[in-house]
Amino acid sequence: MNHHETAGGRGHRGRPDLADAGISKTAGEYTDRFLVLLAPGAQEEGMATLRSRAGTEPAERIRPDVTESTAEVLEQAGSVVFEDLGVAVVQAAPDQRRAVMETARDEPAVLAVERERVLWASQLTESRAETATADYLRGYHDGVEELVQHALERIDTAALREPGTAGFDESLVTWGLQAAGVPRSAFSGQGVRVAVLDTGVDTGHPDLTARLEGAASFVPGQAVQDGHGHGTHCVGTACGPRTPGAAPRYGVACEAEIYAGKVLGDGGGGTDTQILAGMNWAFGQGCRVISMSLGSPVGPGERPSRVYEQIARRLMRAGTLVVAAAGNESERPHVVEPVGHPANCPSVLAVGALDSGFAVASFSNAGLNPDGGQIDMAAPGVDVLSSWPQAPGHRRLRGTSMATPHVAGAIALFAEAAPGASAAELKSFLLAGARRLPLPAVDVGAGLLQAP
Structure with missing residues (x-):
């Protein structure tokens, strides 16, 4: 992972266009979505709180049995919930982000809120491999x-x-x-x-x-x-x-x-x-x-x-x-x-x-x-x-x-x-x-x- 490169273009809803094979990467790169850890047995309550306090969109529920449209649902939906994992992903405009983050401070149904990261394959690139000389x-x-x-x-x-x-x-x-x-x-x-x-x-x-x-x-x-x-x-x-x-x-x-x-x-x-x-x-x-x-x-x-x-x-x-x-x-x-x-x-x-x-x-x-x-x-x-x-x-x-x-x-x-x-x-x-x-x-x- 070469963290000296710069980020590539932007895709749907302002997110990084990761489908572009030419995209480069940078350390600490984030999207405009948030990961929300929901309390066991309180998923509905947690998502309702996010909608009422932060104005997030209703969530699509993602089941383990994948259909051909799952990837597109992930991309298009404003919010999704992985019920088996107990985690939601919500999209927030700049004026919503503070409210989303604050829900984890005083809402028992929301255990944690984190920004969504961009991740990369952990293969050493050819250019980095070439720097590993015999002297090095x-x-x-x-x-x-x-x-x-x-x-x-x-x-x-x-x-x-x-x-x-x-x-x-x-x-x-x-x-x-x-x-x-x-x-x-x-x-x-x-x-x-x-x-x-x-x-x-x-x-x-x-x-x-x-x-x-x-x-x-x-x-x-x-x-x-x-x-x-x-x-x-x-x-x-x-x-x-x-x-x-x-x-x-x-x-x-x-x-x-x-x-x-x-x-x-x-x-x-x-x-x-x-x-x-x-x-x-x-x-x-x-x-x-x-x-x-x-x-x-x-x-x-x-x-x-x-x-x-x-x-x-x-x-x-x-x-x-x-x-x-x-x-x-x-x-x-x-x-x-x-x-x-x-x-x-x-x-x-x-x-x-x-x-x-x-x-x-x-x-x-x-x-x-x-x-x-x-x-x-x-x-x-x-x-x-x-x-x-x-x-x-x-x-x-x-x-x-x-x-x-x-x-x-x-x-x-x-x-x-x-x-x-x-x-x-x-x-x-x-x-x-x-x-x-x-x-x-x-x-x-x-x-x-x-x-x-």
Whole structure:
């Protein structure tokens, strides 16, 4: 996510025109809508208060069973309510905004009000990747050499590194799957539903189409077909087949059921409304894990979203885990940025990225902010091979986006291994099984992802 670029044009009702593939991004970009967290059992009361006090429009109710018009409803409606999530999105003119914000201060039915953000795919752009020169990377490794050497004196390095760490043999299986112990797992994610909310999926990809159980677009004017590539890559890492065509195995949960929600446009951007619609749909489809390789940068000391935190808690109680990318704003060793939104929510599993030498990727954000904002675990996120919409059908990318679906796929394996486990128990199994690393917890959390 390159936050030095500027925002693009404006679309319907003054909102960012995210359907434009050429749009650029900026930190802290917002729309003219607000997210409203409603008290359980008081949704009608909360929305009535907003209408009477702030003059908001009557709300369209968005159900989990998606129709072809859902994306257009999200775009055209002045207000929408996701009943299963307990959240509304309302549009407010400049003279209404103060009244909308004030409802959370003295109205029990309204628990929180936040501005709607613009979010982006958490893939490191090619231009940023090119800045990671050998000298730059050498500087990072020099910066942590003392810590690593001290730790290596006290541990068995064989327990951390597979033979030939710096050059994994990827003729049969990608280095990321090897590092996470996927080939030795007895589980495949069979019968487990995995949702990847991203730029969609290549619905005709030969490696994926047979297991694509559900697909829906929440981007107005765009089909679920992936015109960007990021979503197809993430779907492949989480759920690619055991024996793909013309490539080594690259998918973690090779027999899981794939649900692909397009919440980011072909330009790589989307809004909170689109992400919430995708989460609402994925939950309604019975998915055990929701993988989101997307986010928005946050500043030092910034607290997490109360809306997303409550949604993640509600989903966890209902059996669904949410996993999100920590973000790529860091330029180690000189600049380390905090975990972005929504991964910074305590109940969202935040994933950092490692390279094949088990070092923190230079771009990976860290757990620096209070009230959550931590890295929960790290996974392979550099030089990751996975599916791609264009020929030859596979491509290597880097980013915390690439690390996140490794974790989502592993959750599917744990869910198969313990079918009666709650979402909280799956999270505990995942973190307890991580391989400890001689690196700060603010960078890697519990450690390197390990399959059951």
